[in-house]
Amino acid sequence: MIKFVSWNVNGLRAVAGKGFANIFDSLDADFVCLQETKLQAGQLDMEFLGYQSYWNYADKKGYSGTAIYTRLTPLSVSYGIGVDAHDHEGRVITLEMEEYFLVCVYVPNSQDGLKRLDYRMSWEDDFRKYLCSLSERKAVVVCGDLNVAHQEIDLKNPATNHFNAGFSDEERGKFTQLLDNGFVDSWRFLHPEEVKYSWWSYRMNARERNAGWRIDYFLVSDNLKGDIVSADIHNEIFGSDHCPVELVLSKS
Numbered sequence: 221m222i223k224f225v226s227w228n229v230n231g232l233r234a235v236a237g238k239g240f241a242n243i244f245d246s247l248d249a250d251f252v253c254l255q256e257t258k259l260q261a262g263q264l265d266m267e268f269l270g271y272q273s274y275w276n277y278a279d280k281k282g283y284s285g286t287a288i289y290t291r292l293t294p295l296s297v298s299y300g301i302g303v304d305a306h307d308h309e310g311r312v313i314t315l316e317m318e319e320y321f322l323v324c325v326y327v328p329n330s331q332d333g334l335k336r337l338d339y340r341m342s343w344e345d346d347f348r349k350y351l352c353s354l355s356e357r358k359a360v361v362v363c364g365d366l367n368v369a370h371q372e373i374d375l376k377n378p379a380t381n382h383f384n385a386g387f388s389d390e391e392r393g394k395f396t397q398l399l400d401n402g403f404v405d406s407w408r409f410l411h412p413e414e415v416k417y418s419w420w421s422y423r424m425n426a427r428e429r430n431a432g433w434r435i436d437y438f439l440v441s442d443n444l445k446g447d448i449v450s451a452d453i454h455n456e457i458f459g460s461d462h463c464p465v466e467l468v469l470s471k472s
Contacts, residue, residue, distance in 0.1 A: 221449060221468055221469070221470060221471075222250050222251075222292075222468070222469050222471045223247075223248070223249045223250050223251075223466065223467075223468050224249060224250065224251045224253070224322070224361065224363060224438065224466065224467045224468075224469070225247050225249040225251065225252045225253065225464050225465070225466050226252075226253040226254075226255070226324065226363035226364055226436060226437075226438065226464065226465050226466075227252070227253070227254055227255070227436075227460065227462060227463070227464040227465070228254075228255040228256045228326065228364070228365040228419070228436060228460060228461075228462035229254050229255070229256060229257065229459070229460050229462075230256050230258075230460040230461050230462060231256065231257075231258040231460075232254065232257040232258065232259055232264060232266070232287070233258070233259065233263070233264055235459040235460055236264065236266060238458070238459040239459060240266075240459060241266075241268075243457055243459065243464075244268060244289075245268075247454075247464065247466075249466070250290065250291045250292060251288060251289070251290050251291070251292070251315075251322060252271075252288070252289040252290075253286070253287070253288050253289075253313075253322075253324035253363050253364060254286060254287040254288070254289075254324070255285075255286050255324070255325070255326035255364050255365045256284060256285065256326055256365065257275070257277075257284075257285035257286065257287050257310075258282050258283060258284070258285055259275070259277060259285055260277050260281055261275070261277055268289060270291055271289040271290060271291055272289070272290055272291075272293065273287060273288065273289045273290075274287065274288045274290075274297050274313055274315070275287045275313075276299045276300070276310040276311070276312065276313045277310045278308065278309045278310035278311075279308045279309070279310075280308075280309070283309065283310075284309045284310045284311060284326055285310040285326075286310055286311060286312065286313050286324050286325070286326055286364070287313070287324075288313050288315060288322070288324050290315065292317065294315040294316055294317055294322075295316045295317065295318065296315075296316040297313070297314070297315055297316070298313075298314045298316075299312065299313055299314075300312050301346060301347060301350040302350065303346045303350075305342070305346075306343055306346060306347075309328070310326075311325060311326045311327070311328070312324070312325050312326075312347075312350075314354070319358060319359060319471060320358055320359040320360060320361055320441075320444065320471070321354045321357075321358060321359070321360045321361070322361045322363075323351065323354070323360060323361065323362045323363070323364075324363055324364050325347070325362060325363070325364040325365075325366070326364055326365050327340075327343070327344075327347070327364065327365060327366045327367040327368070328340050328343050328367065329367050329385055329386070330367070330385035330386070330388065330391060331385055332385065334383070334384075334385055334388060337385075337388065337390060337391075340390075340391065341390060341394065344391075344394035344397075344398075345394075348394070348397065348398050348401060351398070351401075351403070352401055352402070355402055355403075355441045359440070359441045359443050359444045360403075360440070360441040360444075361438065361439075361440050361441075361444065361467070361469070362403065362437070362438070362439040362440070363436075363437065363438045363439070363465070363467070364436065364437070365419075365435060365436050365462065366395070366435060366436070366437050367385070367386055367391075367435055368386055368387070368391040368392060368394075368395050368435060369381075369386055369387050369392075369433045369434055369435055370392055370395045370396070370405065370408075370434075371392075371408075373413070373415060374417075374433065374434040374435075375387060375417070375432070375433040375434065376417070376430070376431040376432055376433070377431065386433060386435060387433075398439070399439075402441055402442045403439045403440065403441055403442070404439060404440050404441075404442060404444075404445050404448075405437060405438075405439055406437075406438045406439065406440055406448050406451040406467050407434070407437065407438065407451040407452075407453065407465070409445065409448060409451070410448065410450070410451050411451070416434065416453045416455060417430065417432025417433055417434050417453070417455065418432070418433070418434050418435060418436035418453050418455070418462055418463050418465055419432055419433045419434075419435050419436065419461060419462045419463075420432040420433075420461055421461070422461055427461075432455075434453070435462075436453075436462055436463075436465045437465065438451060438465060438466075438467035440467075440469075444469065444471075447469045447470045447471055448467070448468075448469060449468040449469060449470050450466075450467075450468045451465075451466065451467050451468075452465070452466040453465050453466075454466060
């Protein structure tokens with residue numbers, strides 16, 4: 221069995237003061253993938269016994285950024301997706317393991333008024349091509365904040381959010397296109413009717429009211445579908461406006 225956890229921490233320095241180390245230990249994962257670390261190199265020394273770590277920092281200070289802690293030594297590590305227009309915001313880390321690639325991603329937000337939607341669409345196409353190129357070589361596990369609620373079941377108020385960032389027809393369509401290119405949403409595969417969220421706005425007591433969105437995912441290539449043991453959303457864990465999500469595979 222191998223256990224993966226993904227968490228958008230919305231600032232690792234902030235969550236470090238809210239019990240991150242204890243949460244990390246309690247999750248007891250083989251891989252812990254983080255998004256929105258909002259760090260530059262040297263700003264935080266946070267290592268854990270038995271883990272190696274890999275970091276991708278945005279050029280812009282205090283913005284974006286990803287990290288992976290791993291108990292298992294990768295064959296290789298790469299940063300970004302090989303497209304210069306996308307590779308300055310620290311959004312992607314890929315670990316090549318013996319049987320699969322692990323991709324940690326923080327997908328760009330389309331922003332208020334969908335003002336970054338055109339860029340988001342370009343990102344989606346290039347990222348999908350990147351994942352498909354990996355899947356031609358071996359199985360792929362993709363995790364992170366994908367910044368889209370795919371179906372109406374994936375957010376509390378679909379009607380009023382129809383044209384908002386994260387639930388536009390365009391973003392949902394790109395997610396469908398990715399799935400159609402050979403990927404499986406592990407949570408929805410195991411829990412086709414269950415309502416559970418991974419992100420809540422800081423406004424209007426959204427978390428207390430559970431007015432949330434499911435925008436954090438583990439996707440796996442179709443040839444890993446039979447290896448999915450469990451998928452979970454840890455909405456009991458606080459410290460960020462997102463909660464950790466989890467995947468267990470029957471891999472070594």
